[in-house]
Amino acid sequence: MIAIIDYDAGNIKSVEKALNYLGEEAIITRDHDEIVNSDKVILPGVGAFADAMEKIRHYGLEETIHEVVEKNIPFLGICLGLQLMFESSDEGPGVKGLGLLPGKILRIPKSGDLKIPHMGWNNIKVKEDSRLFKGLPENPYVYFVHSYYLQADDEDIVAATTEYGVKIHAAVEKDNIFACQFHPEKSSTVGLQILKNFVSL
Structure with missing residues (x-):
């Protein structure tokens, strides 16, 4: 069973649909016991950093997420879900993130003439030994929608990068923690393979 964390953020249904398409059983939930007893957990999200952290704290999900990570359950953040896993964001000055990774x-x-938000297909440069991108071509195209980007403190955790006026850390992997800035559920066959790799861990 895969738990998709429900904290009133967008794109939850499309993640569930993609998992169902892969033949996986998924549940949209904010129930502590359901989440910590799942085989895998996904934190999706579309929206603003500060609002999302407020909702996560309002529903008591911060402790639940930390428990998932401590229990070594594979945990995947998508888009805003990736951003929330880090310490802080320009989008919500003074608001602390989950701090799962530095x-x-x-x-x-x-x-120049680059549009913000960055919206559309970009190719990513993938790290060779990445578990999330196993079996994919060297520079696959994936779908992005974002105005903010990750700068990880530790380059070793970066599993993929892209360029959009600046070098963007597009995906990370560390132990049981995984995250991508792009939307695998909207990235066609490449995205489905990424989700398949995650559920196969």
């Missing part, structure tokens, strides 16, 4: 979320700088 790093900060910065606003994509204005550069």
